Amino acid sequence: MAVCAVVVALLGVGGLVLGAERRYRQAHCGLSRFNADADTLRTAETGECIGVARHGFTFHSPDPSLDRTLQKIYAQNAVAEQEHQAAPERPFVTLVHLSALLSVSGKLSGQLAYGREALQGAASAQSRQLRSSGATEPILRIFPANAGSGMRFGPRVVEILDRLKEQDPSLVGVTGLDQSREATNRTIRQLTAVGLPMVATTLSADSLVRQSPMYFQVSPQNAREAEVAAAYADHVVRTGAGKPARRVRIIASADPSDTYSRTLSDDVERRFRARKFAVERTSFTPPPPPGQEPASDAPGPGTVGQRSCSYPGVVFFAGRSEDFESLLGGINESCNSAPPVLIGGDDVARLAADADRRGHYPGIPYDFLDFTLGSAHCDGTSELYAELSRLFPEECAKVPNSSLDGHAALGFDAVKLYVNAVKQLREEAAQMPLTPPAVWHAISGVHGDEALDGASGIISFGGEVDRQVPLDKLLSVQRIDKTGRPVQAGFCGRVGGRKQAAWCPALEPEEG
Known part of the structure; x- marks a missing residue:
């Protein structure tokens, strides 16, 4: 009986241990407590894996290309640690690339192209640093992090970052960020509260800079995007084929949490009215996430597309790429032989980045705003493409059919801003600790002779103390013609010694 009692007790203890381990794995993305990444990863209530990965975790990626990109970054991190020793x-610094791009629930792998390319740009900047040997050249690590779909768990991830920052003093800032939504605003404010500067890659909503003085971006704001769009539409009305009427229908999301769509549509309305366009606005309801109710009773994007077939003016789409794809589907059903004149905001570039998705409606031409020139060549003629051709040759093979440079270039330049800031601090104050506030201050001084001649255009904060958005940042208009491939229709902004299109708004003078 004594022996039986001991066996029963041992079995009970074993069951408790196994139960505790099962619960731990469920709470930490399926990882055991002995996995080095488990401590900084959490399973959200949506089933998504959120948090920071430092040791090789790929967030259950279904996309082999994204998986290879993450593994390349982790391999380079190991090299960085060896070089530091x-x-x-x-200088030895760590950046966290925080975004929603690793939230793959319900997404096809092709829809991850945009975020993957931004990560590849960041990896290329890291690779370049690993091959540098100067005394002031920083050795760089990059930790990928996931804030969940729509950035909804961003503040929760920042709590993890705050604890990580206390353990690892090399962590000086955050790049990435994704989608201008209310959750993104909360994430920015939370990062400010823990003292981490940010350089966003693709965000553009006007309200973002008001969330924090520690926030910067390498992309232009919606206000500038709207100004360029109105100037281009004015050019199309005066000189384009068919000469549409001086009218614009602005199509925007009815989702109240979509800051990007709301602010872009407001800016577009103001800028088009200033150029004497008659303006009307139409809302659509995006498909809700599983288990949630629709955001409004407005029609879906496909129905709005069908209703736009007979519109005689310009149709401007100020929503997300997946909803623009549905809008194209509606147009394709009702008027593919005579579609309206379509212009999309910059988020449409996510669709253009994926050749397969882009080719679903080859007979419907449209224009969209892009944050780079949209003409990539992996021939080693620039820092970015020299690294891309070395690290991701399979991606370079896709360049003729993609807008790879638009996304990779922004990721590359965001990291370069940090690299240049650290170099400047070491050159001007060698003994100063490389803290997040010191790096933030150095980034704010990027202007004039210190401006970054980046892969995505000139990045200059204009000499104004509180400027957080590049002055006259490059914006191009890309046209998807009937072959389904993007062709540049013109660009506006500062790009080395190149001259912007004649129809563009005038450049701003740089202060100081």
Whole structure:
């Protein structure tokens, strides 16, 4: 009986241990407590894996290309740690690439192209640093992090980052961020509260800069995007084929949490009215996430597309790429032989980045705003493409049919801003600790002779103390013609010594 009692007790203890381990795995993305990444990863109530990955976790990615990109970054992190051990006198810094792009629930792998390319740009900047050897050249690590679909769990991830920052003083800032939504605003404010500067890659909503003085972006704001769009539409009305009427229908999301769509549509209305366009607005309801109710009783994007077939003016779409794809589907059903004149905001570039999705409606031409020139060549003629051709040759093979440079270039330049800030601090104050506030201050001084001549255009904060958005940042208009491939229709902004299109708004003078 004594032996039986001992066996029963041992079985009970074993069951408790196994139960505790099962619960731990469920709470930490399926990882055991002995996995090095488990401590900074959490399973959200949506089933998504959120948090920070430092040691090789790929967030259950269904996309082999994204998986290879993450593995390349982790391999480079290992090299960075070895170089730091070999040359401890060089600055050693860590950046966190935080976004919603790793939230793959319900998404096809092709829809991850946009975020994957931004990560590849960041990896290319990291690779370049690993091959640099100067005393002030920083050795760089990058930790991928996921804030969940729509950035909804961003504040929760920042709590993890705050604890990580206390353990790892090399962590100096955040890049990435994704989708201008209310959850993104909360994430920015939370990052400010824990003292981490941010350089966003593709965000554009006007309200973002009001969330924090520690926030910067390498992309233009919606206000500038709207100004360029109105100037281009004016050019199309005066000189384009068919000469549409001086009218615009602005199509925007009815989702109240979509800051991007709301602010872009407001800006577009103001800028088009200033150019004497008659303006009307139409809302659509995006498909809700599983288990949630629709945001409004407005029609879906496909129905709005059908109703736009007979519109005689310009149709401007100020929503998300997946909803623009549905809008194209509606147009294709009702008037593919005579579609309206379509212009999309920059989020449409996510659709253009995926050649397969882009080719679903080859007979419907449209224009969209892009944050780069939209003409990539992996021939080693620039820092970015020299690295891309080395690290991701399979991606370079896709360049003729993609807008790879638009996304990779922004990711590359966001990291370069940090790299240049650290170099400047080491050159001007070698003994100053490389803290997040010091790096933030150095980034704010990027203007004039210190401006970054980046892969996505000139990045200059204009000499104004509180400017957080690049001055006259590059915006191009890309046209998807009937072959389904993007062709540049013109660009506005500062791009080295190149001259912007004649129809563009005038450039602003740089202060100081």
